[in-house]
Amino acid sequence: MEPKISEKAWNPELEKNILKQWEENKIYEFTPEENNFTIDTPPPYPSGRPWHIGAAAHYSQIDMIARTARMAGKNVYFPIGIDRNGLPVELYTEKKHKIRMRETERGEFLNLCRDALDDLEAEMILIMKNLGISGDFANYYRTDSEEYRTLTQSTFIKLWKKGEVYLANRPNNYDWVSGTTIADAEIIYDDLQTKLVYMKFKIKDTDQEIIIASTRPELLCACKTIIVNPEDERYSKYIGKKIIVPITNSEVELRTHHSAKEEFGSGAVMVCSYGDQNDVALFRELQLEEIVAIGLDGRMTDVAGEYAGLKPKQARTKIIEDLETAGFVEKIEDIVHRTPISERSKIPIEIIPMEEYYLKQKEKIGKMKEVGKEITFHPTMHKQILMNWLESINIDWPISRRRFYGTEIPIWYCKNCSEPHVPEPGKYYRPWNEKCPITNCTKCKSTEFIGEERTFDTWMDSSVSPLFISKFNRDDEFFKKVYPVSIRPQAKDIVRTWLYYTLLRCDELTGEKPWSEAWVMGYGLDEKGMKMSKSKGNAIDPLPVIEKLGADTFRFWSASEINHGYDFRCNEQKIESTKKFLSKLWNVSRFLSSFPVIDSGIPNASDKWILSELDKLVKECKKGYEEYNFFIPAIAIREFTWNVFAAHYIEMVKARAYGIDFSDEERDGAIFTLHKTLATILKLLAPITPFITEHLWKILYSNESIHQQKQVSVENIEEQTDITKEISEFNSKVWNEKKSQNLSLKDSIKIEIPKILEPFKKDLKSMHNLLD
RNA sequence: GGGCUCAUAGUCUAGCUCGGUUAUGACGUCGCCCUUACACGGCGAAGAUCCGGUGUUCAAAUCACCGUGGGCCCA
Structure with a gap:
C-alpha cells in the first residue's frame, strides 16, 4: 500500500494552514459552565524590539497548560491581554520622537505612546499567534482600555473609602531644573570633578575628634547619624558615643553599618537626608527622622540656617569656607565622583521627600502568609520567594507616580x-x-x-487581572462562575510584585484568593548563562527563529530544554537540532501511513512488550502533565519514540507488518499495535507540539481535531523493563557483529538468541535475517 | 552592599530526600555505513578530578560547614 504521506520531512510551512483551520473552526472557544479552568495569563508588556526569546518560550509553555487542561476534559478559559501602562513606553516614545514628556502637551504625548504601543503590540500578537497559542485573541484586552482603567480606578475608590489609602512623604529622585520627579530608569551616571572634604567632628564630653569625609558638606544640617564598618577597629571605641556636628552643633550617634567602607575617605560616613540612595536605605532601616534640607525649588530650606535660599552648589562653597575658618577642615581632596544625573536636564539629581499615596499592606502580611500557604506552587520551591518577601516587607506600598502614561488617580x-x-x-x-x-x-x-x-504604579493595574478577566463588577453571573480562577502562570522575577500584589488586592476586594495554583517559570539567559540585553548585543529575536524553524520546533525545544522553574539558556543551534525529532516522528508516521488503520488485532509477545512500554510512558507523561511540567513528558516521549519504538520495535515487526512469511493474524497484530502506539504518542505530544500532531492525526486517524480529544489514560499493564534492556542489548550485539564482519545489515548471520528473548524469536529472526 | 536561589562532559539532564555498581540519557563533536519510514537517518567512539576546600564515615556527586561563580529581586 502506498503511504498516505509522501514528503520526507515535516515542513513548518504547513503550520500556517493548520492555524487557519483552528481559527475558522473556533475550536478553542469558551462559554462559562460550572467546571471552568481559567488561566490568569500574564499580559506581556510591549517595551521595544525585539521581544525576548525567553518570553516566547514562556508563552509557549503557558499554552501547553491550556492544551493539557483541555485534553483533561476541562472547560478552558484562556484570555489574552496586553499590558500597556507604565514608564517603558514613555521612554521609548521620547527616544523615538526625540521629545520630552513634560515639554509635550499631555494629550498629544499620550497619543504618541498609544501609537508606539500599537506597533509593538502587533508584533507580539503575531508571534503569539504563530506560536500556536490557543488563547482568546478575538477578545484580547488592554490594560490601558477604558474598561480596564475603570476597574483599576473603581477598586482604588473602594479602598480609599475603606481608609486603606493614605498620604505620606517619600524620598523621590528630583530634577529641580525641569521641576519633576524622575524614575530610576531616567537617571544616568557621570563622573564629575568634586571636592571630598575631610571634616573634624568632636566627640561629646571628650577632647577627641574623628574625621569624616563627604562630598556634600552642605547637608550637615540634615545629618542624623555617623556610621562606621563593624570590622573597622579604628572606631570600635567610639561606637554608641555622641558626636557633635560642626556648624550646626547638633548631636548624633555613631553606629556600625556594613555599608560603610573602611577604605573610602576616613572610613566614617555621615548619613544625611538625602545625599544618595544609600542614605535613603539607611534612614528607612535605622528609622531616622528625615530633615528636608533642599526644597522643590532646588534651594536650601530654612533648616540650613544661614545657607537657606542658596543652591546646594553655592551652599557647599560657602560652608567649606566657613568650616575652614572655624578650623573644622583637616584636608580637601579633588576627586572624580560617579554622580547620578537627570537624563533630561543633565544636572545632578537631588533626593527630596515628597508626598505620595500609599496603600496599606504591612498589617496584611499575616493574612497574606495564610493565603500563600493555601496556594499550590509549581514548582514547590518557588513559594519560598513569596514567603521570603512577606518576611521582608517593611513599608506600605507607594502607589502614585508622577508620570503620564498610566491609569489616572x-x-x-x-x-x-x-x-x-x-x-x-x-x-x-x-x-x-x-x-x-x-x-x-x-x-x-x-x-x-x-x-x-499623577497616575498609579502599574502594578495597581496588573494586580487586578484575575478580576478583570472574570468580569468583576461587569457581569455578576460570569464572575460567579469564573472567580476564583484556576491558575496563575508567570515568571519568577515578578513573584514579589505581580504575584504578591495580586494576592493582596484580590483578597482586599473579594475576601477570596485569586487562584488556587501558581505556576512559576525561570528566566531565559544567553548561551553562556548571562542575562540577555540589547546593550550587550546577546539578545535573540524570536520572530526569525520561529519563522525559519516553525512553532513546533521552538515549542518542543522549550519543553525539552527547560527544566520547569529553573533558568534556561537559549541557543539557536540547539533549537534547530530539536527539529530532528519532529522529522523522526514524521517519518515514523509516514511509514505507518502505508498500513491500514484496523480496530483490533491479537498482539504477540513483541506487541505486548511495546504496549507495556507505551503504558509506562503514558504513566510518566501523566505525572508531568499533572504538575504542568512539560520537561518530563517531552523527554520521555522523545526517548520512547526514538530509542524504543522506532529503533527496536518497528525494526522487529517490519517484516510482519508487510506480511512477509507471517500469517494474516500475526500481521494484523503488528499493524494494530503500530497504530495504537503512534496514536497514543500523538495525543501525548499534542499539548507540546500542536501543529505536527494535528496534521498527522488528521491524515491518519480522524477528521476531528486532536485538540478536542481526551488524553489517553493509564491501563496499568505490568512493566517489562528487563525485556527492553535485553532486546536493545541483543540488537546492539547483532549490529556490532555484522559491522565487525563487514556484513551489510540485510546479510544473514548466525547468532544465538538468549533464552529470555525466546518469545520474540520469530520477529528477531526476520529483523536480523538470523540463521538457525 | 543585602536577601533568595542554583551549580553533574561544550550544552541540557538522571541520580542527591534515605551515603555503597563502571555516574543515566539526549544534543553537539569525531569515525564508519545509503540497510525499500527517515542521511533532518543508522551503528560506534571519545568526552565529567560530579564548582573549590574542609569535616563526618569503612565508604561522599549524595550528609555538614566554609568559600567561589551565575541568576533573580531589593538597595
Whole structure:
C-alpha cells in the first residue's frame, strides 16, 4: 500500500494552514459552565524590539497548560491581554520622537505612546499567534482600555473609602531644573570633578575628634547619624558615643553599618537626608527622622540656617569656607565622583521627600502568609520567594507616580481648602483633563477644583487581572462562575510584585484568593548563562527563529530544554537540532501511513512488550502533565519514540507488518499495535507540539481535531523493563557483529538468541535475517 | 552592599530526600555505513578530578560547614 504521506520531512510551512483551520473552526472557544479552568495569563508588556526569546518560550509553555487542561476534559478559559501602562513606553516614545514628556502637551504625548504601543503590540500578537497559542485573541484586552482603567480606578475608590489609602512623604529622585520627579530608569551616571572634604567632628564630653569625609558638606544640617564598618577597629571605641556636628552643633550617634567602607575617605560616613540612595536605605532601616534640607525649588530650606535660599552648589562653597575658618577642615581632596544625573536636564539629581499615596499592606502580611500557604506552587520551591518577601516587607506600598502614561488617580482637590474628592466608582476618570464630577466642595462649598495629575504604579493595574478577566463588577453571573480562577502562570522575577500584589488586592476586594495554583517559570539567559540585553548585543529575536524553524520546533525545544522553574539558556543551534525529532516522528508516521488503520488485532509477545512500554510512558507523561511540567513528558516521549519504538520495535515487526512469511493474524497484530502506539504518542505530544500532531492525526486517524480529544489514560499493564534492556542489548550485539564482519545489515548471520528473548524469536529472526 | 536561589562532559539532564555498581540519557563533536519510514537517518567512539576546600564515615556527586561563580529581586 502506498503511504498516505509522501514528503520526507515535516515542513513548518504547513503550520500556517493548520492555524487557519483552528481559527475558522473556533475550536478553542469558551462559554462559562460550572467546571471552568481559567488561566490568569500574564499580559506581556510591549517595551521595544525585539521581544525576548525567553518570553516566547514562556508563552509557549503557558499554552501547553491550556492544551493539557483541555485534553483533561476541562472547560478552558484562556484570555489574552496586553499590558500597556507604565514608564517603558514613555521612554521609548521620547527616544523615538526625540521629545520630552513634560515639554509635550499631555494629550498629544499620550497619543504618541498609544501609537508606539500599537506597533509593538502587533508584533507580539503575531508571534503569539504563530506560536500556536490557543488563547482568546478575538477578545484580547488592554490594560490601558477604558474598561480596564475603570476597574483599576473603581477598586482604588473602594479602598480609599475603606481608609486603606493614605498620604505620606517619600524620598523621590528630583530634577529641580525641569521641576519633576524622575524614575530610576531616567537617571544616568557621570563622573564629575568634586571636592571630598575631610571634616573634624568632636566627640561629646571628650577632647577627641574623628574625621569624616563627604562630598556634600552642605547637608550637615540634615545629618542624623555617623556610621562606621563593624570590622573597622579604628572606631570600635567610639561606637554608641555622641558626636557633635560642626556648624550646626547638633548631636548624633555613631553606629556600625556594613555599608560603610573602611577604605573610602576616613572610613566614617555621615548619613544625611538625602545625599544618595544609600542614605535613603539607611534612614528607612535605622528609622531616622528625615530633615528636608533642599526644597522643590532646588534651594536650601530654612533648616540650613544661614545657607537657606542658596543652591546646594553655592551652599557647599560657602560652608567649606566657613568650616575652614572655624578650623573644622583637616584636608580637601579633588576627586572624580560617579554622580547620578537627570537624563533630561543633565544636572545632578537631588533626593527630596515628597508626598505620595500609599496603600496599606504591612498589617496584611499575616493574612497574606495564610493565603500563600493555601496556594499550590509549581514548582514547590518557588513559594519560598513569596514567603521570603512577606518576611521582608517593611513599608506600605507607594502607589502614585508622577508620570503620564498610566491609569489616572481619580481625585480632585478643592481649590479653596485642598479637600480631596474621590468620585463614584464605575466610570473612567481623567482628572487632569476633566471637570470634577461634583459641583460643590463637601467641606467648604467652593466650586473650583484641581484635578490630580499623577497616575498609579502599574502594578495597581496588573494586580487586578484575575478580576478583570472574570468580569468583576461587569457581569455578576460570569464572575460567579469564573472567580476564583484556576491558575496563575508567570515568571519568577515578578513573584514579589505581580504575584504578591495580586494576592493582596484580590483578597482586599473579594475576601477570596485569586487562584488556587501558581505556576512559576525561570528566566531565559544567553548561551553562556548571562542575562540577555540589547546593550550587550546577546539578545535573540524570536520572530526569525520561529519563522525559519516553525512553532513546533521552538515549542518542543522549550519543553525539552527547560527544566520547569529553573533558568534556561537559549541557543539557536540547539533549537534547530530539536527539529530532528519532529522529522523522526514524521517519518515514523509516514511509514505507518502505508498500513491500514484496523480496530483490533491479537498482539504477540513483541506487541505486548511495546504496549507495556507505551503504558509506562503514558504513566510518566501523566505525572508531568499533572504538575504542568512539560520537561518530563517531552523527554520521555522523545526517548520512547526514538530509542524504543522506532529503533527496536518497528525494526522487529517490519517484516510482519508487510506480511512477509507471517500469517494474516500475526500481521494484523503488528499493524494494530503500530497504530495504537503512534496514536497514543500523538495525543501525548499534542499539548507540546500542536501543529505536527494535528496534521498527522488528521491524515491518519480522524477528521476531528486532536485538540478536542481526551488524553489517553493509564491501563496499568505490568512493566517489562528487563525485556527492553535485553532486546536493545541483543540488537546492539547483532549490529556490532555484522559491522565487525563487514556484513551489510540485510546479510544473514548466525547468532544465538538468549533464552529470555525466546518469545520474540520469530520477529528477531526476520529483523536480523538470523540463521538457525 | 543585602536577601533568595542554583551549580553533574561544550550544552541540557538522571541520580542527591534515605551515603555503597563502571555516574543515566539526549544534543553537539569525531569515525564508519545509503540497510525499500527517515542521511533532518543508522551503528560506534571519545568526552565529567560530579564548582573549590574542609569535616563526618569503612565508604561522599549524595550528609555538614566554609568559600567561589551565575541568576533573580531589593538597595
